[in-house]
Amino acid sequence: MTRSPVNHSVFYRHSNGKCIHLVVYVDAIIITGSDQEGISQLKEYLFSRFQTKDLGKLKYFLGIEVTQSSSGIVISQMKYALDILEETDMLDSRPVDNSMDPNVKLLPGHGESLPDREQYRRLIGKLNYLTITRPDISNAVSVLSQFLETPCDFHWDAAVCVLSYIKRAPGQGLLYGDRGHSQVVGYCDADWAGCPFNRRSTSGYCILIGAYVA
Incomplete structure (x- = not known):
């Protein structure tokens, strides 16, 4: 993962036309992207080194509510x-x-x-x-x-x-x-x-x- 030069809380990886983005805020992490296999591997890596819990799809983060449907993300x-x-x-x-x-x-x-x-x-x-x-x-x-x-x-x-x-x-x-x-x-x-x-x-x-x- 490469740390963003404009926001040190954001990390990303681009490979084979796919991407992974990771955002860290204190003890909360958001992972998203088009590389599903890479995301699974990243989660396993984090689980093996930190005491973390997968909360599933993002619903609430820093006062921002997230709703996902077939129409997109609100x-x-x-x-x-x-x-x-x-x-x-x-x-x-x-x-x-x-x-x-x-x-x-x-x-x-x-x-x-x-x-x-x-x-x-x-x-x-x-x-x-x-x-x-x-x-x-x-x-x-x-x-x-x-x-x-x-x-x-x-x-x-x-x-x-x-x-x-x-x-x-x-x-x-x-x-x-x-x-x-x-x-x-x-x-x-x-x-x-x-x-x-x-x-x-x-x-x-x-x-x-x-x-x-x-």
Whole structure:
């Protein structure tokens, strides 16, 4: 196995057109790939040297829920999303259709300074992790991340709007379908001088490899 140069928790092996990928996090291991015989041999090797247990197909890992079916693999963070809503007392909130009001332009110092800045920072940090399976909130979370130093009540209200949007479909995630190839789809956009205080453009992109919003 070769250790990935960009992530030292990831190991891989490519041979004869097949691959094996191994991910390690503390005491948890994920093994996947197209080389089934090689995966079996790797498991036997690990079992012979470490006290390990095969838990079968992956279902839950680091807050990410994994469901496998004939349509493909769906990853979502429903429990994680519901935990955020519960922590912020938003479980009974009214769902909204957009993660951010397009007519609202947030500015530094917009409104009264929040008495508990750490609450805002914790929330944005959790929403950042949720974007792993929810690219639809990436833009809103990116905008809100610009105000971590001195968040105000208007910024908090915008964050609450994101939570109300999540409440609309907390189990939404990504579907990785098996179509016999890795289809790569890319999207990019820019708002062209959309920043109201320095007139800079905000651009963004999203690359999906065999994945669709589910």
